[in-house]
Amino acid sequence: MVEATAVRPGVIEAAISTHRHRPGALLPILHAIQDGLGYIPAEAIAAVAEALNQSRAEIAGVLSFYHHFRSTPPGSAVVQICRAEACQAVGGRDLERHAKQRLGIGYHATTGDARISLEPVYCLGNCACGPSVRIGDAVHGRVSETVFDALVDELSSDVVKVQ
Amino acid sequence: MKVVRIFVPSDTTALSLGADAVAAAVEHEARAREIDLQLVRNGSRGLSWLEPLVEVETPAGRVAYGPVRAEDVNGLFEAGLCSGASQHALFQGRPEDIPFLRKQQRLTFSRLGLSDPLSLDDYIELGGFQGLARALTMDKEDIVRWVTDSGLRGRGGAAFPTGIKWQTVLKAPSSQKYVVCNADEGDSGTFADRLVMECDPYMLVEGMIIAGLAVGATQGYIYLRSEYPLAQRIMNEAIERASQAGYLGEDLCGSGYRFDLEVRLGAGAYICGEETALLESLEGKRGMVRVKPPLPAVKGLFGQPTIVNNVLSLAAVPFILDRGPQTYADCGMGRSRGTLPFQLAGNIARGGLVELAFGATLRELLYDFGGGSRSGRPLRAVQVGGPLGAYLPETQWDTPLDYEAFAAMGAMLGHGGIVAFDDTVDLRQQARFAMEFCAVESCGKCTPCRIGSTRGVEVIDQLAVDPEGNLALLEELCETMTDGSLCAMGGMTPFPVLSAVRHFPEDFNTQRESTDSRESV
Numbered sequence: 001m002v003e004a005t006a007v008r009p010g011v012i013e014a015a016i017s018t019h020r021h022r023p024g025a026l027l028p029i030l031h032a033i034q035d036g037l038g039y040i041p042a043e044a045i046a047a048v049a050e051a052l053n054q055s056r057a058e059i060a061g062v063l064s065f066y067h068h069f070r071s072t073p074p075g076s077a078v079v080q081i082c083r084a085e086a087c088q089a090v091g092g093r094d095l096e097r098h099a100k101q102r103l104g105i106g107y108h109a110t111t112g113d114a115r116i117s118l119e120p121v122y123c124l125g126n127c128a129c130g131p132s133v134r135i136g137d138a139v140h141g142r143v144s145e146t147v148f149d150a151l152v153d154e155l156s157s158d159v160v161k162v163q
Numbered sequence: 164m165k166v167v168r169i170f171v172p173s174d175t176t177a178l179s180l181g182a183d184a185v186a187a188a189v190e191h192e193a194r195a196r197e198i199d200l201q202l203v204r205n206g207s208r209g210l211s212w213l214e215p216l217v218e219v220e221t222p223a224g225r226v227a228y229g230p231v232r233a234e235d236v237n238g239l240f241e242a243g244l245c246s247g248a249s250q251h252a253l254f255q256g257r258p259e260d261i262p263f264l265r266k267q268q269r270l271t272f273s274r275l276g277l278s279d280p281l282s283l284d285d286y287i288e289l290g291g292f293q294g295l296a297r298a299l300t301m302d303k304e305d306i307v308r309w310v311t312d313s314g315l316r317g318r319g320g321a322a323f324p325t326g327i328k329w330q331t332v333l334k335a336p337s338s339q340k341y342v343v344c345n346a347d348e349g350d351s352g353t354f355a356d357r358l359v360m361e362c363d364p365y366m367l368v369e370g371m372i373i374a375g376l377a378v379g380a381t382q383g384y385i386y387l388r389s390e391y392p393l394a395q396r397i398m399n400e401a402i403e404r405a406s407q408a409g410y411l412g413e414d415l416c417g418s419g420y421r422f423d424l425e426v427r428l429g430a431g432a433y434i435c436g437e438e439t440a441l442l443e444s445l446e447g448k449r450g451m452v453r454v455k456p457p458l459p460a461v462k463g464l465f466g467q468p469t470i471v472n473n474v475l476s477l478a479a480v481p482f483i484l485d486r487g488p489q490t491y492a493d494c495g496m497g498r499s500r501g502t503l504p505f506q507l508a509g510n511i512a513r514g515g516l517v518e519l520a521f522g523a524t525l526r527e528l529l530y531d532f533g534g535g536s537r538s539g540r541p542l543r544a545v546q547v548g549g550p551l552g553a554y555l556p557e558t559q560w561d562t563p564l565d566y567e568a569f570a571a572m573g574a575m576l577g578h579g580g581i582v583a584f585d586d587t588v589d590l591r592q593q594a595r596f597a598m599e600f601c602a603v604e605s606c607g608k609c610t611p612c613r614i615g616s617t618r619g620v621e622v623i624d625q626l627a628v629d630p631e632g633n634l635a636l637l638e639e640l641c642e643t644m645t646d647g648s649l650c651a652m653g654g655m656t657p658f659p660v661l662s663a664v665r666h667f668p669e670d671f672n673t674q675r676e677s678t679d680s681r682e683s684v
Contacts, residue, residue, distance in 0.1 A: 023465060024427070026447030031389075031428055052447075065449040065606075066430035068389045084351030085546055086582045089509030090537060118261070122550075122600065124390055124431060125354040126179050127582070128211035128507060128514025137392040141179030 012044045014049045026052060026062055039070045064122055075110040075117040077155045079103075079108035080134040083120045086127035090142075095131045096120075098145045102152060116155055164648055165243045166199045172276060174207040174361040175393050176354070182215040188236035189217070198245060206259055206362025208276035209516030218258060221247035227255040244436035259455065265292040268494060269518045270502050271479050274363050281400055283408055286365040292410070298373045299418050303679055306377040307333055310480065312488035314500025315550045319345055319436070319473030319650075320548065322499075322566045328470060331460035335468035338663040340380035342371050345463060346387040346394070347429050347436040350549025352508040352580030357472035358516055360387070360394035363478075364401035368424060370477035372410065373484055374470050375422040383424040386441050389431055398426050406577030424595065433550075433604040437650045438471040440606055445509070451606045452650045473578070475504060494520035499565045507533045509582035510542070525560040529583060540585040544593075544667065548577025550600050553662035554590060573662065575655075590667035595623040597659040601631040605652055611644045612653025619644075619660065630672055 013031035019025045028131040029048055033040050040063060049056045063069050064085040081099055082092060100106055103118055129141035135151060143151070167659045171177075171186040186202060193200035210216055212613050213229035214276045217239070226247035228239060235253060242251040253259055258276075269275065278285035286292070307587045311326025332340060344367065348356040359367055388393055402424050405411050413421045427445055429435050439453035442464050463469025477502065483491045492500045499521035503591055505528055507514045512534035519528075525545060529535070536542050553574035562568050569576050584593075598619030605612045625633045641657035648654040664671055 024445050024447040027427065027430060027444065032428070056556075062447070062449050066432050068429075068431035084600075085550060085593070085596070086508040086580075087354045088593075089582055089584045089588070121390060121431070122604070123349055123351045123353075124175070125348060125357040126176050127352045127354055127509065127580070128511065129176055129180060129214070130509070132179065134390070139175050139179040141176060 003082050007041045008037060012041075012047050016048060018146075020021035026059070027053075030063065032102040034069060037073075039073050042071070076115045077135055078117045078119055079152075079155075080119045080124075082122070082124050082130060082132045082134075084125070084127075086110065087130035087132055090105065090130045091144075092131040095133075095143060095145065095148060099148060102149060166201050167191075167193070168201045168203060169244075170203045170205045170218040170220075170225070172207045172215055173204040173280075175357060175391075175595050176211050177207055177214040177216070178393070180214050180230065182681055184233035185215045185217065185231050185236060186644055188233040192236055192240045196240060203279055205278055206276045207358060208264065208279045208575065209272065209358060209517035210258075210261065210263055210513075212513045213255065213261075216255070216258070217244075219244055219247055220233055223247070224257050227258045227261070228253040229255055263513055263515065263517070265473045266532070267518050268502050268520050270482050270491065270494070270515065271366075272358070272363070272504060272518045273482075274366070275358060275516070276362055280362050280397060281404065283365065283404055286363075290485065291365055291481070292369055294484030295369050295372055295410070295416070297484045298376050299416060299420075302460070303333055303377055306373065306484070309483060309488045310377070310565045313479075313483040313491040314488075314495070314498070315476060315479055315483065315491065316499070316566065317473060318475035318479070318503065318527065318578065319438075320350075320575065322576075325472060325476050328460050328472070329374065329377055330457065332380070332468045332470050335461050337468050339382075339465075339467045340378055341464045341467055341469040342374045342378070342380045342383040343442070343459075343469055344371055344383065344385040344477055345436060345438060345441055345471055346385050346391075347433075347441060348391075348474070348578070349388060349433040349436045350552075350578050350580050352546065352582035353506050353578045354508070354550060355506050355516055355579065357391055357502040359474050359478045360391070360398050362415060364397050365405060366478050366481055367398070367474060368401055368405050368410065370480040371424060372415065372422050374422055374472065374477060374478050377469070378470060380470065381421045382422065383422060384445060385424070385426045386429060386435070386445055387426050388429045388435075395426060402426065421597065432606075433600075434606045434650075434652055437652065440650075441471065442469070449606070451608050452652075454649060475578070496520070496522035496563065496565050497567055499567070503564070503576065505564070505579045505581055507581050507583070508545075510536045510538055510585045511583045512537050519564075521565045524562050524563055525555065525581070528564075528581060529560065533583065536583060536585040540587065543586040544584045544588055544590060544663075545579070546582045546584070546593075548575045549580050550597060551575075551658055552577050552652055553658045554593060554666065555662065556666040559666075572659065575658070590663040590670040591623065591626065594622055594660045594671075596661040597656055597663075598623060601652060601656040609648045609650075609653050611647035611680075612656070614642045615640055615653065616656060619656075623660075626671060634671065637664065 019028040045059045051061045107120045124132045133140045133143045217231045218225045218227045274289045307329045315325040316322040432450045434440045435450040440450040444450040459469045489643035506519040601616035607613045644653045
């Protein structure tokens with residue numbers, strides 16, 4: 001389990017004050033919070049609800065609808081593996097199995113040392129050169145099991161890596 | 164000393180295969196050899212299998228090498244890369260002579276990969292903003308008529324005539340109208356939108372400005388999927404630079420018109436590619452599909468008349484305005500006019516972007532362009548049009564690629580994504596995945612989609628126990644989903660499922676261990 005740490009002060013307030021007056025402000029606000037904190041903590045829901053004059057249920061409903069938003073802190077790096085058909089056609093299913101085995105976790109989970117969170121993703125738009133994996137904002141193509149292991153080794157040795 | 168210009172592409176695919184390391188190696192080698200290097204990070208030509216495709220400018224034109232890895236760079240310099248030497252295993256000759264590119268009809272993608280995507284000067288030099296210049300001299304009605312006359316149909320998949328949509332928005336009375344670009348390119352096997360945004364972003368900006376002029380909209384939004392961080396960076400920068408140069412904002416190009424443009428990020432929901440779910444999402448809500456009518460053209464974003472067009476539809480507009488509707492309409496067949504950027508993906512030897520007039524066949528794409536499978540094994544099934552598209556067996560590969568011809572055989576061209584599978588594919592597993600994907604991505608509004616997809620996964624898992632009874636059940640379930648869902652998500656998930664059952668029955672009849680049922684999402 002990832003320890004819940006104190007939320008860095010100011011991020012939620014800044015996200016709200018920067019975006020609240022834009023039309024359709026909710027997604028931009030949620031993105032700004034997640035970009036700043038890595039996730040959207042429970043206390044953000046009440047603050048955003050109040051700022052937008054919406055109910056907390058409405059904010060929580062939006063939050064839970066979108067796969068991108070997370071309500072728990074991620075590991076130092078988020079590793080996304082493409083599950084979609086073009087990657088399946090070139091060994092994506094085997095890579096998924098290998099990744100889970102190598103990291104010892106399933107999807108939507110974080111390794112015990114809090115370094116890596118594993119997430120599925122449905123298409124990274126790199127469909128001619130799969131299987132594809134995204135780590136942070138970087139996409140990797142033609143990821144074999146060996147390449148995957150090398151990427152993971154790099155993440156595991158890089159203690160201070162924060163995306 | 165003579166300056167040597169070397170191009171190393173910087174789109175997602177090139178980067179995913181090490182283009183940054185290649186660029187660094189090129190700089191390193193040039194420095195070590197005291198070569199006066201001008202390194203250009205261009206976009207991709209769309210020849211994905213050759214990425215990173217390094218090009219060098221020579222007196223005889225540009226010469227390409229690929230696929231280049233960082234460790235190849237030293238050898239390339241040794242072999243005489245700077246003068247375009249042909250004595251190297253990675254030598255590809257002039258890019259435009261590579262058959263994959265030579266045989267294409269690039270109207271929309273004519274500039275792809277030629278230059279630095281963010282250079283406004285390069286865009287203008289390569290013919291950019293000519294469509295806008297023409298549009299600024301025309302009446303709204305005439306712009307809309309040109310788009311109608313070009314025969315352009317929505318390239319997102321629904322293939323609705325773009326000009327008719329614009330006409331509806333133009334006629335809708337309102338003081339505030341919107342242009343929304345659907346850049347939620349979620350279909351597996353598609354990356355043409357991404358290439359537009361990463362490699363020729365001003366083309367999309369130009370197309371959207373023209374759309375705004377045509378219907379009197381002053382605000383545009385690009386709804387971009389969060390899986391495309393590089394496209395987000397490039398589009399934001401392109402909008403910033405276009406604004407600085409006076410192409411956006413108040414009194415654009417001194418015309419007295421206003422058009423503002425903004426990128427809005429999605430959040431990983433496939434359903435937001437459906438236009439009404441997209442509008443809900445833009446408004447800051449869950450991406451739930453709306454009942455139509457009212458059409459978005461009448462009552463769209465924030466209740467106002469709204470053009471919602473795919474990236475490729477809007478990207479086709481500058482060409483149509485620049486060269487005239489007839490030039491565009493002269494390509495194609497039947498009611499499918501112009502070109503469609505096909506995307507060759509999956510298990511294919513030469514994957515990438517193939518812009519062709521409608522009417523070619525899948526077989527030509529798979530073999531003449533694609534070169535067969537990447538694995539070297541025989542191709543067995545092809546999924547066209549994304550996760551809601553049918554799996555086609557070889558007997559259907561000679562059908563012309565045309566909206567109507569595909570619809571007639573229970574398939575669709577969609578966004579032009581073509582995913583090839585070799586003979587190791589298990590179509591039962593693919594059918595199961597189609598249902599599973601629908602269960603994960605359904606917005607939940609319609610019961611047949613929300614519940615039916617989950618039941619679909621279960622029924623397919625039960626095929627091993629009682630193939631006959633469960634196949635009948637699966638057919639019935641698919642019928643319910645098709646007839647009882649509001650949008651294409653539930654309505655078309657049966658396409659891949661039933662096409663797999665019909666065309667590949669041998670994968671469903673065998674009693675096999677259900678291995679994938681243990682795997683969780």
